[in-house]
Amino acid sequence: xxxxxxxPIMYGLDLKMNTPYEAYVSNIAVExxxxxxxxxxxxxNPYLLKNGKTTIKIRLLPVKKLxxxxxxxxxCFCNPQM
Numbered sequence: 543x544x545x546x547x548x549x550p551i552m553y554g555l556d557l558k559m560n561t562p563y564e565a566y567v568s569n570i571a572v573e574x575x576x577x578x579x580x581x582x583x584x585x586x587n588p589y590l591l592k593n594g595k596t597t598i599k600i601r602l603l604p605v606k607k608l609x610x611x612x613x614x615x616x617x618c619f620c621n622p623q624m
Contacts, residue, residue, distance in 0.1 A: 550587075552585055552587060553585065553586050553587055553590065554583060554584060554585045554586055554587075555572075555573070555582075555583070555584060555586060555598070556581075556582075556583040557573070557580070557581070557582050557583070557600070558580075558581045559575070559579070559580055559602075560578065560579050561578070561602055561603065561604075561605055562575060562576045562577065562578070562602075562603040562604075562605065563575055563600055563601060563602050563603060564600075564601040564603065565598070565599070565600050565601075566597075566598070566599040566600075566601070567586045567589035567590070567596060567597070567598055568589060568590070568591055568596050568597055569597070569599075570589050572584070572586060572589050576603070578605060586598075
């Protein structure tokens with residue numbers, strides 16, 4: 543009896559972003575996130591259309607309403623003797 547099994551190779555992306563982004567594999571959008579801060583992991587096997595090299599593109603987008611989340615420091619005290 544032959545117990546040889548074939549284990550398929552799984553390819554994936556593991557993204558940890560603090561900005562909105564779009565992920566593309568072979569120019570096909572595979573993941574989009576337009577909020578702030580995300581950790582996402584997913585397989586890309588369904589988007590690998592042929593053997594060999596493929597193109598993976600991560601498009602970083604600007605954070606909306608960034609000005610409202612930034613805090614301006616009006617006074618800064620520093621003690622050079624510390």
